[in-house]
Amino acid sequence: MAQLLNMVILVAIAVSATILTGTEAAEYTVGDSTGWISAPTGGASFYSDWASTITFREGDILEFRFSSGHTVAELNDKASFDSCSVDQNKEVLTSSPAKITLNRTGEFYFACTITGHCSSGQKLSVNVTASSSSPSSPPASGTTPTPPSGEAAPTPQSPPAEPGSTPPPSPGSATSLVATFSLVFTTLVVNSLFF
Ligand SMILES: *[C@@H]1O[C@H](CO)[C@@H](O)[C@H](O)[C@H]1NC(C)=O
Ligand SMILES: *[C@@H]1O[C@H](CO)[C@@H](O)[C@H](O)[C@H]1NC(C)=O
Numbered sequence: 001m002a003q004l005l006n007m008v009i010l011v012a013i014a015v016s017a018t019i020l021t022g023t024e025a026a027e028y029t030v031g032d033s034t035g036w037i038s039a040p041t042g043g044a045s046f047y048s049d050w051a052s053t054i055t056f057r058e059g060d061i062l063e064f065r066f067s068s069g070h071t072v073a074e075l076n077d078k079a080s081f082d083s084c085s086v087d088q089n090k091e092v093l094t095s096s097p098a099k100i101t102l103n104r105t106g107e108f109y110f111a112c113t114i115t116g117h118c119s120s121g122q123k124l125s126v127n128v129t130a131s132s133s134s135p136s137s138p139p140a141s142g143t144t145p146t147p148p149s150g151e152a153a154p155t156p157q158s159p160p161a162e163p164g165s166t167p168p169p170s171p172g173s174a175t176s177l178v179a180t181f182s183l184v185f186t187t188l189v190v191n192s193l194f195f
């Protein structure tokens with residue numbers, strides 16, 4: 001029984017370490033130091049200007065910081081956003097900071113649901129692109145010339161490493177190291193607690 005528990009914990013840690021290693025999600029505070037306010041300078045263009053400086057990736061997190069008397073709603077669609085039909089929403093968050101994970105690609109629309117705030121500029125749309133860790137699409141077929149038959153095909157691989165050169169570190173190796181340490185540490189703690 002104790003061994004089973006240990007095994008379950010180890011697997012859980014290994015799985016979360018793998019997920020962490022493969023994710024490079026960024027977290028953004030909406031409006032930076034201005035936060036999420038009604039009637040920002042410049043009206044609605046304030047938040048669209050803010051968003052235009054950022055490439056949002058799937059998995060990134062928006063953090064809305066606001067004082068009481070505001071909310072964050074994810075609106076249903078562009079039409080609701082454009083017309084500030086704030087009751088056409090999927091979800092309303094009322095406590096700050098409100099964190100929303102951009103869990104798909106495509107457009108997200110947000111607004112405050114308090115009367116008049118959306119139309120005075122408390123609205124934000126973001127366009128989320130695929131996560132940077134996703135494989136890029138392969139080159140279109142036909143771009144690689146086919147060698148004439150009978151000849152050796154040229155090797156498309158990168159040249160052999162120079163003697164003494166250091167291979168580039170694989171991305172995420174630091175994270176893996178941390179994950180490994182935390183795995184060992186947690187296992188030790190769990191062992192001391194249960195046995
Ligand atoms: C994204 O998160 C929202 C809110 O938690 C949820 O309702 C929605 O189903 C999620 N979408 C996907 C594609 O996971
Ligand atoms: C959002 O991004 C996608 C993919 O880059 C693009 O096709 C689409 O037109 C963008 N939408 C807006 C409103 O910019």
Ligand SMILES: [Cu+2]
Binds near residue numbers: 117122
């Ligand atoms: Cu508001």
